[in-house]
Every structure is written in structure tokens, then in C-alpha cells.
Amino acid sequence: MESVSVKLGSRSYPIHIGADLIGRAELYAPYLVGGGAAIVTNEVVAPLYLAPVKSALEKAGARVTEIVVADGEQTKSWQALNEVFDALLEAHCGRDTLLVALGGGVIGDLAGFAAAIYQRGVAFVQVPTTLLAQVDSSVGGKTAINHPLGKNMIGAFHQPRAVISDVATLDSLPERELRSGFAEIIKHGLALDAAFVEWLEGNVDKLVSRKRDALAYAVRRSCELKARVVAADEREAGERALLNFGHTFGHAIETGAGYGAWLHGEAVAAGMVMAAELSSVMGHLKKTEVSRVRDLLRRAGLPIQGPVLAPERLMELMALDKKAAKGKTRFVLLESIGRAALRGDVDEGRVREAIVAAAQ
């Protein structure tokens, strides 16, 4: 087991990474101050991992409440949130209850947000069981639910007390979801660390074949990179925006394809190719570097082209996103492999050019 520390002053916390961690009582014990714990998970994860987590908590001395919600993005809703609160209150869970979020990004977002606002905030530990959640949502404390008028519109920054990232749980992850996680790992490299990109180029086949050591290293390095950015910018005022490399295009792809048709990581992968092409059009990135981006994504089993959509439609969707945020569309570009920068002065013609180039 290795541990990465997310340094946020009094809200600092460790991320433990390794195989066969979820059943280790000592990883939960420090956070069981009141003796009560509630596990929030979904109906897909529960049959796989609820029992070992529950037994670890009980071994650590906790009374455990189980809260099993439906699987899927629609669970990031008021309704599911209220199911969690109803269960917590019916079980007389007080402010000293430890919430344990067991599942992927949806469960982390839902249970983390529940922890943020239940009795004005209780402690939570995240046990991410998808690669995407292990490398992305486990760092940074972003929690949220959706509103009919927008994704992640209602939420809070609420840091977990600890994250337990057990790479053995990735064995049960469907192929497509595993690859979706690779997209965020590659993003961390491309935006922040050239040496990590080289490591990925040398080890992507091991990741695809789920070698645990390779997965553990990729998770660890991703968390380290993201943790460094988050520590400098907890509330996303500046540097944290670099983590959105590929996401402006990616969100437009997700919406354009119809939510759910493309997984988040798939859309981000195709979005990163567009962003790399844009970086090239803007004169920052060499054509050979754009090819490296494409090759790495392809080897990771990710799409490198978006769905069949007119460039104008994609640009319209990005403008809509901009309108919703009431700000300018700023693009995260690559100055080189491993070095992202935020640019606000990108003209529409260049964006169109990049989309066309990415489709070649």
C-alpha cells in the first residue's frame, strides 16, 4: 500500500492505494469517533463489496447502517439524496456518524454531498470502486447532485477524511469504464507531467490488461498530480482549471451525442485530440506531439474522434456552455506535452479549424 497526501491545511487527508484494502479495519478506525457508520452504495456495487467493507467497519467497532440506492447518473438527484437522509435519520445517526461512500463517481458525489449537509456536515471516507473515481473525483472534495436545468448545479466542497483506493476492485469493472478512467489519467500527464506521459507510453498495455502494479502506479501518480493542483487552488479560482484539459470540447461532445451515449472519459479523450489540434493551430504544439496524444489514447482503447457532428453544432454547444456559466469560453491548451496553459483569446475560426483537423 502506498499513500498520497492531499495537503489542504486542517482538511488534509490521505489517499491509500493498493490491492485488497477495502477489508482492512485499521484504515477506517481513525475516523470512527462516534462509533456509528453508514455505508452509501448502489445496487450494483453492494453485492460485490458491501460485505467486506461492512465487516471491516464492524471489526473497527462501528454500528453500521447500510444505504443502497439505484445505479446510474439519475441517482445524483434530490430524491436519492433524501433517501440517504431518511435512512440516516431513521437510524438515529448523529453528527458523529462516519459516512462511507462505496462506489464510483456518482456515489462519491451523492454520499459526499450528503455528508457535507447532513446535520451541517459529517465526516466521510471515500472508497472508490471505479478507475475514474480513483483518479479523479477522489481528489478535490467536489461533491454535487444534478438539477433538471444543469449538471452538478447543487453541491459543496467537502473533503473526505481519507480515500481508500483498492485497485483489486477494478477487476470487476466493465472494459468500457476502465478505459474511461484511462482518459483522465492520460489527461493528468498531458496537462501536468511529461515524464508521466512517457511512463504511460511505455506501460499502457499493462494498464489495458489490468496489471495491478501498473494500475496502482497510474492511480498514485494521477492523484499526486491532481493533489498538487488542488492544494494550490482548492476552490477552483485559477490553476485548477488546467485539470479541464479536453473538457470544454468533451462536454460539448457528451451533450451533442446525447447524455449517456458517450462515457465521460470517451468524450474527454476525443475532446483532448481537439484541444491538442487547437494547441497546434495556435502554434504551441508540434504536429508530432499531436500524434503522440492520438497514439496514446488509441492504445488505451479510447476514441480519438468525436461523434459525427458538424463543427458548427459543437461550437454552438460550447457557446451554450459558456452562456450557462456567464463567462468567456477559455480553452486549456498544451504549450508542450506535460504543460497546459489557460487561454482566453482563441478566435472561432481557429476552433473550427481544430475540430476539422481532429476529424481527419
Next chain:
Amino acid sequence: MESVSVKLGSRSYPIHIGADLIGRAELYAPYLVGGGAAIVTNEVVAPLYLAPVKSALEKAGARVTEIVVADGEQTKSWQALNEVFDALLEAHCGRDTLLVALGGGVIGDLAGFAAAIYQRGVAFVQVPTTLLAQVDSSVGGKTAINHPLGKNMIGAFHQPRAVISDVATLDSLPERELRSGFAEIIKHGLALDAAFVEWLEGNVDKLVSRKRDALAYAVRRSCELKARVVAADEREAGERALLNFGHTFGHAIETGAGYGAWLHGEAVAAGMVMAAELSSVMGHLKKTEVSRVRDLLRRAGLPIQGPVLAPERLMELMALDKKAAKGKTRFVLLESIGRAALRGDVDEGRVREAIVAAAQ
């Protein structure tokens, strides 16, 4: 105008106290970073004060969205919260929107909580228009809504950027609500400041006749006292509990009488007499001091006896409260006028004795 500073590091904020403040544009201007503001108020307050607040915000350069919800405790609900979110999203309010909470404690709790979780947190300014809100909920950043299984069960600590306490708005306050505010003012004195109790004994008649200078001083001193405690204990881990003087009994009275039958301040007043009697039974407070508590409350127009309830019923309700909190019932007692202390070792017989003495 006078200002009290609530010292909470990077979350510090000023409370401005005086007459005719709500229409002053310069008090809002520093917090209008994005140019947008949304006023959350209710249908009783809107006809009285929405126009001057709106025009002050517009004078300060803001685009203003108006959100008017129903009056009353039932507004601290998911439904009302979602009305606020619907309105914010329909008006395309971004993360840089300033929320302005215009009204009493319910509006402060609702709008403050909305600000805490809208797009993971936006800034808010509180404009309390009831005495209770000016002296109590304006300090400390507690926000919440109710759940069918418990009051204030869902919420957040979210500090306002500023509080604008306009004592001129108290002119429109119904008599009973004004007196309810006196209870918390007196509580601050009894728990924390003997000199303030003396000031109250000398000026309670001016408060009852709504003399603005006296009201402004009482609001200011209350805020100073509460701010000192909150600064030392923002998340209510210790000292902040002293602010609950009279509240353990008070909550039981509120529940026993049926929610809404007794105003919060009325229940706290009768609860403070019980707590004073308990302090006397425990050997801390002199009988003459208990009489001073009674006299001051009586002169402020507050009840000094609870509703007709068997002592056993009250004690049962306090035990229920305790069960809900999964903790021991700890009592805030007075060691002398102006000096409260937390005691966990109070035996039931003493509590019963105090309730009986308070009913004499």
C-alpha cells in the same frame, strides 16, 4: 451606523447596525463581483422592503433577480429551496452571483443554505428584518432547512460576506416577534456578560417602546458577544454550546406546546427560568439572582412560565431530544449572572425540582 466584526480568518465579515441602512448602495457594492444579485425574500417582507433593497443593488450596478417565497417555518423545506434554485438557474445566475437574504430567520436559513450549495457555494449578504435574526442568526453562519424527521437536519456552515441590520425595519415587526427577539438578547447577557444584563435592566423599557438607539445598542452588544464565542468555536465543538442557555428546556417547551404555538423566544424565556432554577438547585445561583432573571424577562414582556405540562412530560421530551442527538443531555447552567458553564452531571431529580420551582 456601527459595525461589529465577526473574526473568522478568511471568512471574517462585518455586521453593520443602524437605522435606514437597507437602501444604501455602498453597503452591497463590495460584494457584487460578477454584477448579478438575487434577492430571496418572502411575501410578507417583499411589499415592505424589496423595493429599497433592489434599488440599492441596482444603484450599485447589479442586475437583480427577485425570488419571493411563502412566509413561515414550512418554507425551510426542499420545495422552497428548489424554488430558489429554479429561479436562479432560469435567470442564468452564475457562481459570481450575490444572494441577498432579506427577511427573518427562516429566510436567512433558507437563502444562506441556498448560497452554501448553489454551484458549490456563492456569496451572500444577510439583511435581517426581525430582531431575532439580527441578534441571533446573523452571527455564526448556521444555515439549514428542516426534514420531516427533524428541524435543521440538513444544512451547512456558510458565513455571509456582510450583515446589514437595519433597526428601522423593526418598526414593522409584530409586538410578539419583537419580544421573542428580546429573549435571545437577554440570553446573551445572562450567559456571557453581567454588565450587559445591568444595561438591559436599566433600558428594557426603551427596548419595549422601540427606541432605535437602545435597539441598536442591544443588537450591537448581542452580536459582539455572540461573535466572540463563534470566533473561538466556529463549528460548535465546545464553547459555542454556551449560547444554548435556556434552549434544552426551550426546545422541550416548543415541542410540548406543539410547534408554532410558542414562538422560539417565548419558549427560550420560560426555558431560561427553568435553567436558572436548576442553576440554583445545583447550588450555583442565588435565589435573588434567579429573581433578577425572572424580573428582566417579565419586563421585556416575555413568559416566565412554560405551558401547563407535567414535569415528567417535559423531561421525556428532553430525553427524546437527547436520543435524537445520540448524546448525553448536557445543561448550560449559570454560575452567576453573566457566566454560563456546561454541565453533564445533572441528575434527573434536580431537573424535576427545577421545573417545579420554575412553575411557582
